[in-house]
Amino acid sequence: MQPLRKLREAGPPTSKPAAPILSESVLMHSPILIRPIVGREFVAITISNSSHSQDNPGQCIFEGKIDDRTTLLRWRVQSKARRS
Numbered sequence: 001m002q003p004l005r006k007l008r009e010a011g012p013p014t015s016k017p018a019a020p021i022l023s024e025s026v027l028m029h030s031p032i033l034i035r036p037i038v039g040r041e042f043v044a045i046t047i048s049n050s051s052h053s054q055d056n057p058g059q060c061i062f063e064g065k066i067d068d069r070t071t072l073l074r075w076r077v078q079s080k081a082r083r084s
Contacts, residue, residue: 002071004047005060015044023069 003021007013019040028037028046037043058077065071 002063002073004071005063005073008047009060013048015041015048018047019044 004018007018007021022040022043024040026038026040026043028043030037030046037046058075060073061076062074063071
C-alpha cells in the first residue's frame with residue numbers, strides 16, 4: 001500500500017507525519033486549484049488541512065504507479081450535505 005494512502009486511511013494526519021514520506025520537491029496537483037502546490041512543507045500542510053476538513057477520508061478507488069517516482073491516488077469522498 002502506498003504510504004500516503006496508509007497515512008490518510010489511519011485517520012486525519014497532522015503535517016508532521018505526512019512530511020517525511022514526501023520528497024523535498026514534491027508537486028501536488030488538485031482539480032480545484034489552477035497551480036500545483038510545490039514543496040514538502042506546503043504539500044504536507046495541504047494534506048493535513050484537507051484531511052481535517054472531512055469527517056470521512058473517503059475510499060481509495062484507484063492506486064496506480066505511473067513511473068518509478070509517480071503514484072496516482074484517486075479518492076471518492078462522501079459529501080456531508082444530504083440530498084432531498
